[in-house]
Amino acid sequence: QQPVQSPQAVILREGEDAVINCSSSKALYSVHWYRQKHGEAPVFLMILLKGGEQKGHDKISASFNEKKQQSSLYLTASQLSYSGTYFCGTEMATNAGGTSYGKLTFGQGTILTVHP
Amino acid sequence: NAGVTQTPKFRILKIGQSMTLQCTQDMNHNYMYWYRQDPGMGLKLIYYSVGAGITDKGEVPNGYNVSRSTTEDFPLRLELAAPSQTSVYFCASSYWTIRSAKNIQYFGAGTRLSVL
Numbered sequence: 113q114q115p116v117q118s119p120q121a122v123i124l125r126e127g128e129d130a131v132i133n134c135s136s137s138k139a140l141y142s143v144h145w146y147r148q149k150h151g152e153a154p155v156f157l158m159i160l161l162k163g164g165e166q167k168g169h170d171k172i173s174a175s176f177n178e179k180k181q182q183s184s185l186y187l188t189a190s191q192l193s194y195s196g197t198y199f200c201g202t203e204m205a206t207n208a209g210g211t212s213y214g215k216l217t218f219g220q221g222t223i224l225t226v227h228p
Numbered sequence: 229n230a231g232v233t234q235t236p237k238f239r240i241l242k243i244g245q246s247m248t249l250q251c252t253q254d255m256n257h258n259y260m261y262w263y264r265q266d267p268g269m270g271l272k273l274i275y276y277s278v279g280a281g282i283t284d285k286g287e288v289p290n291g292y293n294v295s296r297s298t299t300e301d302f303p304l305r306l307e308l309a310a311p312s313q314t315s316v317y318f319c320a321s322s323y324w325t326i327r328s329a330k331n332i333q334y335f336g337a338g339t340r341l342s343v344l
Contacts, residue, residue: 114270142330142331144331144332144333152337152338153318153335153336153337153338154271154318154335155335156332156333156334159330159331159332161330199270199271201271201333203331211326213278213324213331214259214322214324214331215273215276215286216273216331216333217273217287218263218270218271218272219270220269220270221268221269221270
């Protein structure tokens with residue numbers, strides 16, 4: 113089942129912060145975040161495994177709340193280069209809580225626009 | 229490194245024609261995927277493969293066929309093209325093992341297909 117992303121679109125000025133959320137009605141094993149610029153292929157940002165970890169690099173970080181089956185992507189002090197569409201990809205957990213061998217279902221995307 | 233290479237980049241088909249979208253990867257990845265992305269939408273999984281000789285259906289397999297005779301290649305066949313198959317097609321690959329269970333997918337540049 114497709115995860116739900118919110119908001120659908122965000123408009124920022126350089127230096128502002130944003131949060132993008134991804135929710136699933138199914139138990140998840142992992143959540144992946146990708147960014148896609150217009151006319152290009154999606155590019156991997158980070159992966160979070162169940163266990164409630166938080167990860168980040170540079171000014172982009174993410175968290176995974178296993179109990180709520182939600183993940184959030186945090187973009188701080190946004191730059192023009194952050195503009196693009198952000199997708200979460202979710203991997204469902206098996207009945208035993210294990211991996212479903214990497215099969216991802218992607219959300220509908222959040223369009224992020226950063227203005228000077 | 230070439231990564232994931234897709235050909236052609238663009239194609240226009242007439243209704244009822246057939247064609248094969250080519251995908252090859254040079255990263256020795258065991259998993260390969262085909263997605264379609266309709267305008268303003270997320271990625272939908274068409275077919276995937278966990279290794280040479282093994283393929284399985286994704287969310288939207290109707291009207292498509294795949295084969296995986298080698299680790300490197302994963303062609304997608306469209307039979308009897310229909311306007312509903314107008315989309316951008318992305319091939320992706322990943323290296324997945326039960327030990328790491330981190331399915332980081334690397335995408336090709338995409339094939340833009342119009343069926344008229």
